[in-house]
Amino acid sequence: xxxxxxxxxxxxxxxxxxxxxxxxxxxxxxxxxxxxxxxxxxxxxxxxxxxxxxxxxxxxxxxxxxxxxxxxxxxxxxxxxxxxxxxxxxxxxxxxxxxxxxxxxxxxxxxxxxxxxxxxxxxxxxxxxxxxxxxxxxxxxxxxxxxxxxxxxxxxxxxxxxxxxxxxxxxxxxxxxxxxxxxxxxxxxxxxxxxxxxxxxxxxxxxxxxxxxxxxxxxxxxxxxxxxxxxxxxxxxxxxxxxxxxxxxxxxxxxxxxxxxxxxxxxxxxxxxxxxxxxxxxxxxxxxxxxxxxxxxxxxxxxxxxxxxxxxxxxxxxxxxxxxxxxxxxxxxxxxxxxxxxxxxxxxxxxxxxxxxxxxxxxxxxxxxxxxxxxxxx
Amino acid sequence: xxxxxxxxxxxxxxxxxxxxxxxxxxxxxxxxxxxxxxxxxxxxxxxxxxxxxxxxxxxxxxxxxxxxxxxxxxxxxxxxxxxxxxxxxxxxxxxxxxxxxxxxxxxxxxxxxxxxxxxxxxxxxxxxxxxxxxxxxxxxxxxxxxxxxxxxxxxxxxxxxxxxxxxxxxxxxxxxxxxxxxxxxxxxxxxxxxxxxxxxxxxxxxxxxxxxxxxxxxxxxxxxxxxxxxxxxxxxxxxxxxxxxxxxxxxxxxxxxxxxxxxxxxxxxxxxxxxxxxxxxxxxxxxxxxxxxxxxxxxxxxxxxxxxxxxxxxxxxxxxxxxxxxxxxxxxxxxxxxxxxxxxxxxxxxxxxxxxxxxxxxxxxxxxxxxxxxxxxxxxxxxxxxxxxxxxxxx
Amino acid sequence: xxxxxxxxxxxxxxxxxxxxxxxxxxxxxxxxxxxxxxxxxxxxxxxxxxxxxxxxxxxxxxxxxxxxxxxxxxxxxxxxxxxxxxxxxx
Numbered sequence: 001x002x003x004x005x006x007x008x009x010x011x012x013x014x015x016x017x018x019x020x021x022x023x024x025x026x027x028x029x030x031x032x033x034x035x036x037x038x039x040x041x042x043x044x045x046x047x048x049x050x051x052x053x054x055x056x057x058x059x060x061x062x063x064x065x066x067x068x069x070x071x072x073x074x075x076x077x078x079x080x081x082x083x084x085x086x087x088x089x090x091x092x093x094x095x096x097x098x099x100x101x102x103x104x105x106x107x108x109x110x111x112x113x114x115x116x117x118x119x120x121x122x123x124x125x126x127x128x129x130x131x132x133x134x135x136x137x138x139x140x141x142x143x144x145x146x147x148x149x150x151x152x153x154x155x156x157x158x159x160x161x162x163x164x165x166x167x168x169x170x171x172x173x174x175x176x177x178x179x180x181x182x183x184x185x186x187x188x189x190x191x192x193x194x195x196x197x198x199x200x201x202x203x204x205x206x207x208x209x210x211x212x213x214x215x216x217x218x219x220x221x222x223x224x225x226x227x228x229x230x231x232x233x234x235x236x237x238x239x240x241x242x243x244x245x246x247x248x249x250x251x252x253x254x255x256x257x258x259x260x261x262x263x264x265x266x267x268x269x270x271x272x273x274x275x276x277x278x279x280x281x282x283x284x285x286x287x288x289x290x291x292x293x294x295x296x297x298x299x300x301x302x303x304x305x306x307x308x309x310x311x312x313x314x315x316x317x318x319x320x321x322x323x324x325x326x327x328x329x330x331x332x333x334x335x336x337x338x339x340x341x342x343x344x345x346x347x348x349x350x351x352x353x354x355x356x357x358x359x360x361x362x363x364x365x366x367x368x369x370x371x372x373x374x375x376x377x378x
Numbered sequence: 379x380x381x382x383x384x385x386x387x388x389x390x391x392x393x394x395x396x397x398x399x400x401x402x403x404x405x406x407x408x409x410x411x412x413x414x415x416x417x418x419x420x421x422x423x424x425x426x427x428x429x430x431x432x433x434x435x436x437x438x439x440x441x442x443x444x445x446x447x448x449x450x451x452x453x454x455x456x457x458x459x460x461x462x463x464x465x466x467x468x469x470x471x472x473x474x475x476x477x478x479x480x481x482x483x484x485x486x487x488x489x490x491x492x493x494x495x496x497x498x499x500x501x502x503x504x505x506x507x508x509x510x511x512x513x514x515x516x517x518x519x520x521x522x523x524x525x526x527x528x529x530x531x532x533x534x535x536x537x538x539x540x541x542x543x544x545x546x547x548x549x550x551x552x553x554x555x556x557x558x559x560x561x562x563x564x565x566x567x568x569x570x571x572x573x574x575x576x577x578x579x580x581x582x583x584x585x586x587x588x589x590x591x592x593x594x595x596x597x598x599x600x601x602x603x604x605x606x607x608x609x610x611x612x613x614x615x616x617x618x619x620x621x622x623x624x625x626x627x628x629x630x631x632x633x634x635x636x637x638x639x640x641x642x643x644x645x646x647x648x649x650x651x652x653x654x655x656x657x658x659x660x661x662x663x664x665x666x667x668x669x670x671x672x673x674x675x676x677x678x679x680x681x682x683x684x685x686x687x688x689x690x691x692x693x694x695x696x697x698x699x700x701x702x703x704x705x706x707x708x709x710x711x712x713x714x715x716x717x718x719x720x721x722x723x724x725x726x727x728x729x730x731x732x733x734x735x736x737x738x739x740x741x742x743x744x745x746x747x748x749x750x751x752x753x754x755x756x757x758x759x760x761x762x763x764x765x766x767x768x769x770x771x772x773x
Numbered sequence: 774x775x776x777x778x779x780x781x782x783x784x785x786x787x788x789x790x791x792x793x794x795x796x797x798x799x800x801x802x803x804x805x806x807x808x809x810x811x812x813x814x815x816x817x818x819x820x821x822x823x824x825x826x827x828x829x830x831x832x833x834x835x836x837x838x839x840x841x842x843x844x845x846x847x848x849x850x851x852x853x854x855x856x857x858x859x860x861x862x863x
Contacts, residue, residue: 003779003819003831004695006840010756015846038776047757091824092698109444118624118697119825121805144777148826151807196777199821199829222777224755225843251836252777252821252829261808261828329421335428340765341452342439351698361759363425364745369756628800692798696822698776 003251007223008046016228017051017371023235030056032234033324034192035177037064037352038222044361046224053372056231059186059324060354062176063194065141066093067322067346067353068277069169071312074099076305077167080136081112083303087130088114089123090138097349100310120152127156127164134163136299139170144196146170146288147261150268153290153297167299168289171275173197174205175286179277181213185325190234192227193219195249200265202257203247210243221249268294278312278346279319318345321354328355335359429747436460450659450705451764475594476656477521479587486587488523490514494579499542501620503613503631506579507549509707512636513658514583515557519638520654520710522593522645523585525557530581531565535574546577557636559583591645595665595713597652598673600743603719605712607640607726608633608734609685610662614704615693626696628689635708640729644712647725653713660764662738663702665711666749667763669741677749679739679761702751703764713741777823779831780804782814795822 024030034040040060043049049058062068078099081088088104095104095116108114113133117123120137127135139149149166156164173194180186193206198219206217216237220230230248237244247253268291275287290298299305312318315333320326328334328347338344340356347353351360436459446453463471470478477490492513499506511528518525530550534543554561612633619626637656645651655665662684670677686694686701694701708731714722719737726732749761780795780802791807793814806813806820806827814820820827 002781003836007843008755009843010754012843012846013756016843019846045759046753046755047759048755050757105444105446106440106442109440109442121825122623144828145824147808147828148824151805151826196821196823196828199777224753224757229839229843248839251832251839254829258808258829260810264808329424335424336431339431340762341456360762363428363760364748364750364758624802626800626802689799692800695778696780696797696800696802 004223007221007225009225012225013051013228014369014371016225016232017369018374020051020056020228020232020235021053021371021374023232023239024053024055025239028055030189030235030238031059031187032056032190032192032231033059033061033180033186033188034220034227035061035063035173035180036192036194036197037067037350038195039063039192039220039227040354040357041352042222042224042227044357047361048224048227049362051228051369051372052231053368053374056235058192059188060321060328060357061180061324062277062280062322063142063173064322064347064350064352064354065145065169065171066097066350067318068171068176068279069097069140069346070276070278071099071310072276072306072308073169074103075101075310076307077138077169078102078104078107078112079305080167080299080303081107081114083134085134086113086303087126087133087135088112088138089117089120089126089135090114091118091140092116093350093352094138094140096343097346098343103349120149121155124152124156124159124161124164127161131163134165134302136303137164137166139166139168141170142173142194142197143170143200143265144194146265146269147200147258150261150264153268153294154264156297157294162296165297165299165302166290168269170269170288171277172271172286172288173201175283176277176280177206177209179280179283180323181209181215183323185323188215188324189238190216190218192230192234193217193245195219195221195226195253198247198249198253198257200258200261203245203253203255204257206245210245214243216243217245219245219247219249219253221252267291276309279322313344316345318347318355321347328358329363331355335363432747446765448659449764450661450664451703453765454660455763473594473596475521476517477523477583477585479521485589488518488521488585488587489582490517490521490584491580491582492517494581495575496617497575498617498620499546499576501632502616504634505546505549506577507546508553508632508634510579510581511550511553511557511559511561512634512707513656514581515553515559515636515638516656516708516710518583518585519636519641520593520656521585521587522591522654523587524642525559525583525585525638527585528554528559528561528581528583529563529565530561530579532567533574533578533580534566534568535576536568536571538574538576543577546579553636557638588645590649593651593653595653595655595669595672598669598675598713598741599652599715600675600741601716602652602713602741603716603722603737604666604669604677604679604739604741605714605719605722605726605735606657606662606685606738607637607710607712607732608708609687609690610657610706610709611686611690611694611701611704613707614661615690617705618697619693624697626693628693630687630689630693633706633708635731637708637710637731640726640731641710643729643732644722644725648714648718648722650715650718651712651722652715655711657706657709657711659705661701661703661705662709662711663700663749663761664764666739666761669713670747670749673741674746676742676745676747677739678742678752679749680752681754682752683736683738685734685736702761716740777821777828779819780822781819782806782816784816785813793827795820795827797822 218230269288343349347355477488726735786792819831
């Protein structure tokens, strides 16, 4: 597969591992955060940690848009779905996220009309085919996915489709990163920047991290070599005393982002004054809602939702895992009460959640490749 | 902690147990007071705890059946063990292999049953009738039996076109002839419109096991080679695309085929075959986990060595699915002694249905119960049992 | 969810220019290229596909540059290993 296989070449990985190891100062430890569920997934799926010396730790941040949705919002979505006149459409990852009374999957088993879609556009198809029912699309995702929701809304508007609306749970990445940076619990040396979010917002929004907090940022692609190269670039910056924003994923990410996409978002959505993030609490201007102009496509305006704030189950430590303070296996219920089959929290349910990735792929004794094992030795 | 705080899981007791275990493990016994264990040791403690949790008696926590229970993964396994095995418990059922082995009249018979609920009924490469005959023949063949006779029970939806039913029957006849088996008895029921999606088929099959053949996944041993008879995932992807919901076109077709001839060739060349399994729902990954669990061994396979057609790989990448969990309908996974691997692959490749047979990995002694994959990239990761249901109603 | 996959544009839909057929390793799908209306892709160009939309064009020059860097590292590594091996012979 072109643009994929070349970036999965093991020989080049060994070379990068050696270069990364060579940049490790003896006795020093390095902590990099990756703020993108796709990166967490790749790291575990390809066994990337085998290529990194023990001195380097990768911390998983709140980059999984499914993982950060608080239980109360799930309950609101379930409330909408359970209306007999509503067909709820959702991406696959949302289907098994537990609310106070089960997940979409459970509700589906009990007879609620919830349908999995690959693209938000598929919801329009369902709406056209079912004129006597109302289709609500559960819109989730960072800025990567918001443009697709926006374009879908614009298309529905152009077609005059009257039985379609969006339950908008899009969140934005920069406020989350800032919350992490301001958190006293965490000492990070640099960031592996989100890849696909950056195709929309570009690389400029990360400049404050390098400039004001002195941490290097490398925007990274999703293939294993992309991530290894990005870690190499971070280590190089640190060894040279630089803190800049660099774009490793330049084949896909334009420095200035995608203006058409940003315009589509701006046309159809606006920032909420504040939004609750699982584990991070309330963050201002961190999420999107449908604009007044498109009120007829805003599920929250068309239907009433309970809007109750639900506390996470006491046993759940998703918040700390999302902030990178706890590693998945350090959570008290990881792997015993909380498993992919019986998830208590979102970190375990979403395929991009740190706990799911670790449980499904990473859980084993680790053998480092020789280049990585040699790190820090003269 | 109350049930409400825990959410929909009605039984909070097991969470309290897990927390107690965790707190107990956290306190390292040391005369000087609290010692910081090295990171890897702490992680290992957690992994051990997880391993113990996984080996506990299965219990179905859901109140209602969900599509996961039909996916062939973890939920299916739990349902079968907790409900059917518990209730029917007898030594003939316990092995939970593809067919039951019965000792009758001084010989051994294999008996199997299957139901087919595939949607759509007709797809590139075959139809529900082909699946029904081939699937049953294969379940018998992987048990070491020569398949002989099949039953065919039909549940038909009111309004189902007779012409389509005839087509299905004709497919079954052709498939039976190709496999050398005979459909000797059956049943027909009709249910109201809306209750059977056209047509469901249930089969039973019986065959004779040769005197010197003994196979079963529990017989796998460290050093054994694991072989797959051809490219994986063709059937599952074909079905998903044939549903037409994803607007994807690709040149794939189902691999449904009777494998008794292929298997006879394998057993002839390698009489010491330890186990064979039909890779259907849940895919190759499910079988590897069944081997690891039944024989309490580790399994290590190599991503580079697993044959996957480019179109299947492309569709899987597009949809975010792992081909290892995608169903096949004409592939076997065989476990053979390490030194017989070459002979086994040769025997399979001699047969048209095994042209792309390959060794994909080995049974190992370390990390029993766990299936690991060496990625194309050179790292290692776990291949766990499927959770959830990426591709419903595949077979 | 972050899932973005590269695909080659085969043809633009005749009646709806914001739709294009893409090829991903032999699998073909119609996707919406509306987000690239500033500089629409032409058949033969590659795009990044996410939930049925093209988010970005894949810049072949940048991809080549990335590969060149990796090749360079790979070659330097090979050279080093060869040098190491040679020095052991002495």
